[in-house]
Amino acid sequence: MKELVLASHNPGKLKELQAMLGAQVKLRSIAEFSQVEPEETGLSFIENAILKARHAAEVSGLPALADDSGLAVDYLGGAPGIYSARFAADEGAKGDAANNAKLLRVLEGVPEAERGAQFVCVLALMRHPTDPLPLVCEGLWQGRILSQAQGQHGFGYDPLFWLEEHQCSSAELAPELKNQHSHRALAMRLLKQRLGL
Numbered sequence: 001m002k003e004l005v006l007a008s009h010n011p012g013k014l015k016e017l018q019a020m021l022g023a024q025v026k027l028r029s030i031a032e033f034s035q036v037e038p039e040e041t042g043l044s045f046i047e048n049a050i051l052k053a054r055h056a057a058e059v060s061g062l063p064a065l066a067d068d069s070g071l072a073v074d075y076l077g078g079a080p081g082i083y084s085a086r087f088a089a090d091e092g093a094k095g096d097a098a099n100n101a102k103l104l105r106v107l108e109g110v111p112e113a114e115r116g117a118q119f120v121c122v123l124a125l126m127r128h129p130t131d132p133l134p135l136v137c138e139g140l141w142q143g144r145i146l147s148q149a150q151g152q153h154g155f156g157y158d159p160l161f162w163l164e165e166h167q168c169s170s171a172e173l174a175p176e177l178k179n180q181h182s183h184r185a186l187a188m189r190l191l192k193q194r195l196g197l
C-alpha cells in the first residue's frame, strides 16, 4: 500500500500524518477527488472515522485513511468530544478561533485542578469501500485547558492544551515533538505496527 487517500479536509492532519508515515506511504488529499464532506452522523469517533474512510475509498478508488479526533474536557463531561469541530456551531460560528473562544468562556473561573482534558484520535483504514474489517487504532493525550491561548504551531485547540510533561502548550511544542507524543502519533504508531511498517 504505497498510496492512500486521506479522508480529511483538515490540512493540519494531512501534514502531521504524512510526517509520521514518512516517505514509504504517500497520502493523497481527498480534495483531489471530491469537495463533498460526508456528514459526521456517527455517535462515536470510531463510527465517524469509518464513515469518512468509506466515503473516501468510494470516491477515490484508493485505500483510504480517516482521522476522527477531538477534545474531551473532564469538567464538561467529555464534551465537546465528537462534536469538537462543531463546538461553536450553536452560536452560528465555526472554525478554530470560535471553538477556542467558546471553550475559554465555558471554563471561565474553573480552577486549574478541574481543567483536565484528553485529545482523542481514531484512525480507520479501509482497503476498499466495502472492507468488512477496517483497521481501527486509537490514541489519547492527557493535558489541561489553559485560561488563555499560547503558541503558534499546530491547529485547532492546540493553543489551549497544556502539557504537564513538556511544560508548554501543544501549540508551543516543536512539531517534531507533537508528532512523537500526540494522540495522533499514538494511534499512528499502532496502525504502523498493524501494517508491518
Ligand SMILES: O=P(O)(O)OP(=O)(O)OP(=O)(O)OC[C@H]1O[C@@H](n2cnc3c(O)ncnc32)[C@H](O)[C@@H]1O
Pocket (backbone or CB within 6 Å): 007, 008, 009, 010, 013, 040, 067, 068, 069, 070, 071, 084, 085, 086, 096, 099, 119, 154, 155, 156, 157, 158, 182, 184
Ligand atoms: O473531519 P475532517 O475533514 O478530517 O477534519 P475536521 O477538522 O472536521 O476533523 P474532526 O471532524 O475529526 O474534528 C476534530 C476536531 O478536533 C480538533 N483537533 C483534532 N486533533 C487536534 C490536534 O492535534 N490539535 C488540536 N486540535 C485538534 C480539530 O481542530 C477539530 O475541531
Ligand SMILES: [Mg+2]
Pocket (backbone or CB within 6 Å): 040, 085
Ligand atoms: Mg470533521
